[in-house]
Amino acid sequence: MSMPSVLAVAMVFFMIPGGVLSDMRGTQGLEAQQLAQGSTHLHRRLKRGWIWKQLFVPEEDPTPRVIGQLKSDSDQGESFIKYILSGEGAGDVFEINEYTGEIRTLKKLDREEKAFYVLQAQAINRWSNEPEEPQSEFIITVQDINDNVPQFQNEPYVSSIPEMCPIGTTVAQVTATDADDPMFGNNAKLIYSILQGEPYFSVEPKTGIIVTSWQNMDREAREQYQVVVQVKDMLGLSGGYSSSTTVTVSLTDVNDNGPTFQQHLYTFAVPENAAIGTTVGRIMAEDGDTGINAKMTYSLEGELEESTFIIKTDPATQEGVILLAKPLDFEVKRRFDMTAEAVNDHVDTRFLSLDDFTDRTTVKVIVKDEDEPPVFLSPVYEWKLPENAAVGTVVGSVSARDTDTVNNPIRYSVDKRSDITKAFKIDPNNGTITVAKSLDRETAAWHNVTVEAKETSKENSQTGFSILDINDNVPRLARDYQPYICEGTQAGELIQLLSAVDPDDPVEGHHFYFSMVPEKRINPNFTIRDNQDNTAGIVARRSTFTRKDRTQYLLPVVVADSGSPVLSGTSTLTISVCSCQPAGHCPTGGVEALALSMGVSLQTLLGILFCLVEVKELELPETVSQKVFYYGESGVGGGELDFCQPTVPMRPHPRRRERRMRREDVRASIRMSLRESHLIGPEDEVFKQFILDRLAEADQDPYALPFDYLQIYAYEGSGSPTGSLSSLDSSTLESDQSVCSPRPSLARLTPWYGAREEDTLF
The missing domain is CATH 2.60.40.60 (Cadherins)
Structure with a gap:
């Protein structure tokens, strides 16, 4: 039996079980099925088939590796079949093992550059070069990994929305793309979020649509916003890539502001001889809006002002320009009071009521007096007289008056150019015209004389000047x-x-x-x-x-x-x-704060300061002339300081004690006693015993200081509702006499610390 017959028998034997391989053999499947069903054509030579699985290669993998195997079902491992690869990438991207049919990559692939490769495979008999399998085409797919950053399209993003727009108004839509495979995993699944712009804006995560999320965004407060939107792939999971873009959002104006005058009163001055059309002044109602929403119309209201003045809107500045419409006369009317009104041309009742689009202010126009020339009672005078009228004959009189309030005297004169013959003369004071020389009707039947009237100050009058005030001081x-x-x-x-x-x-x-x-x-x-x-x-x-x-x-x-x-x-x-007192009085903050911080009342501090001044002033070596301050039940307000008579004579001080104390030590002890006094109360046993001991010592000591000796109280007790040591407001102390009652008994004595200048102060 020859080799081909052996292979044919082996092939038939391999294909019989279950028809499993028939699905992988391409066009030979039908023949295999027929053979399995007992076809009568058992000795017919069958076409052999390719065996392979779908081939994938991950992108960006730099390591050469086997990605799959092509095999003919006639290959029994004797190496007589040679595999040949051709097509896209064959030889430089992929290679095939001619003995085993294994396909290996040669370099790193990029799916975004080429997503798949179409190749052809061929199996031939190594000895006869005859094809064992027909040439077959297959595809190698490059498998995607997440190696691309999502990119926004159509940048930059610029948008505008009206101010005061409702929540949810669409601002813009941002769009990003990802070069990764949208069909493979989540590599190209994008999600959007806001990095900057909250709480005013939000973005729909999947679509990238930006909407408003804040109510009443006011253009007059802020006109522009920078919204930063981020996009992430992998549905925002960790390990993905992200990028961001900026959306510039501008608020367009709506008419949500009415005109507002910044001044309650505008005052202008205009001379009475101002020409019609003269600009009297400008007024301005401010409007926070812009463009058409800021346009306004002004009007004037008043008794005679509608015809005397008019107001127009300056289109460039939106100011109200007040113009003179009729002549003025200081002697007739010296002041005009008007109400100016500004009204928006375009109103929007979605945001304001109708009244909010109108504002009013007061305009005052003061007419300034000007020195006007005299006015003749009649513009033309005509007289007749005989030609034989004697020199000095009165022809007539002219009269003029000063229309100004000062009513200056008038002086008259004849214009020499109008009476070249000098036939008449005029009295400069009363305007009486008389014949100055003989007249001849045949020579001149008419004489036209022009008379001038001029204001003049009265004789022997003094001329004074007053400086007119201008508004140059700030209130x-x-x-x-x-x-x-x-x-x-x-x-x-x-x-x-x-x-x-x-x-x-x-x-x-x-x-x-x-x-x-x-x-x-x-x-x-x-x-x-x-x-x-x-x-x-x-x-x-x-x-x-x-x-x-x-x-x-x-x-x-x-x-x-x-x-x-x-x-x-x-x-x-x-x-x-x-924290006002019952009468509504607010104590002085500084002294009050100092007293509270020391735990001592204001009156106590004043008393201590007064005592220190007294101690400093008196430096008598052998006698002590000091004053006693003590609390008595008959004092004003209860527990307050008593100022009393008569003066108690001082006792002599025959000797000094060896123990001396400097004035600075006395002051330091006083300060220490003040700090510690609030720690000891009148019920304290140590305090009571100290008072008794000091009182007994003073009563038994023949050398004790006189009764008008200064006693310093460091604790007042509950007798005074104000918590003060003493009141120094009720009287003025005289330096040459005592202000104390006789020395109090223990029953009348409020707890105190006493000291002499030479004693140690406890």
Whole structure:
């Protein structure tokens, strides 16, 4: 039996079981099925088939490796079959083992560069070069890994939305792509998130649509936002790649602001001889909007003002320009008071009511007097007289008057150019015209004479000049106010009444306007109520002021005058929060704080200071002339200091004790006693015994100091409701006499520490 017959028998035997290989043999499957069913063509030569699995190679793998095997079902391992590979990448990307059919990679592959390769395989008989299998085509697929960063498309992103738009308004959509395989795993599954722009904006994670998430975004507060959006692959899981982009979002304007005049009063001055069409002044109502939403129309309201003045809107600046429409006369009307109104041309009631699109202010126009020429009672005078009228004959009189309020005297004269013959003359004071020389009708039947009238000051009058005031001083508060608010103050209560002064002297008198600083008009704590009478009040807006929360508030106050131009000044007031006494009095902050920090009352400190001054002034070597301060039950207010008569004579001091103490030590001991006094109460046994011992020692010592000796009290006890040591406000101490009662008994004595200048102070 020849070799081919043996192979054919082996092939038939290999294909019979179960038909398993028939699915992998391509076109030979049908023949194998027929053979398994007992076909009558058993001696027919069958086509052999290829055996292989689907081939994959991971991208970016630099290591050469076997990725699969091609095999003919006629290959029994005798190595007589030779495998040949051709097609895309054959030889440089892939190679095949001609004996085994194993396919190996030769270099790193990139799926994004080429996702698959189409190759052809051939199996031939190594000895006869005859094909054992027909040439077959197969595909090697490059398997994706996550090696690409997602990239945003169509950058940069710029968008605009109207201000005050509702939550959920679509702003923009950002789109990113990933070069990885979208069909393989999560490598190209993208998810979006906000890195910057919250809480104003949010993004839909899967679509990249950005929407608003904040209500009432105000363009006047902030016009532009930078929203940073991040995209991540792998559905945002760790290990993925990410990139970001910036979306510039601008707010477009809507009409959510009405016009607002910054001045309560505009004052202008115009001369009475101003021409029609003269610009009297400009007023301005500010509008936070822009473009068409900021356009406004001005109008004037008043008794005669509609015909005397008109107002037009300057399209470039949106100012109201007041123009003169009729001649003025200072002697007829000297001042015009008008109301100017500004109204938005385009209103949007979605955001404001109709009234909010209108604002009003007061306009005052003062007419300035001008020196006008005299006016003749009649513009033309005509007289007839005989030609033989004698020289000196009165022809007639002309009369003119000064229309100004000063009513200056008038002097008359004949224009020499109008009477070349000089036939007439005029009295300069009363305007009487007389014949100056003989007349001849035949020579001149008519004489046209032009008379001039001029104002002149009265004879022997003095000429004075007054300096006209201009508004060149800034108004200010009338004094250095130091307002305070009690802890129990209720909302709406008046805290401080303000007034103002201004060195200027306007003709119409001062008129001041009080207000908050424009950029801080809404103050949660206080408001300023303008009384429209040159005064204003600071009013509390809430009822929760406590020193524990805050001890001081700063309140800027703007004071504006009514001059032209309007000047204003800002003063910052410091409002202190006080735990006020029953009468509403707020103690001085500095001394009060010092006393509280030492545990001693204000009156105690004053008493100690007074004592130190007394000790310093008296330096008598042998006698001591000092005053005794003690608490008596008959003092004012109970437990307060008694000032009493008569004067107790001093006892001589025959000797000095050996133990001396410097004045600095005395002061240090006083300070120490003050620090420690609050630790010892009147019920303390040590304290009581100390008082008894000191009193007994003083009574038995023949050399004790006189009764008018200074006793320093470091503890007051519960006798005084104010907690002070003594009151120094009720009397003035005289340096040459004692102010004390006789030495008190123990029953009347409030606990104290006593000391002489030479003694040690306990």
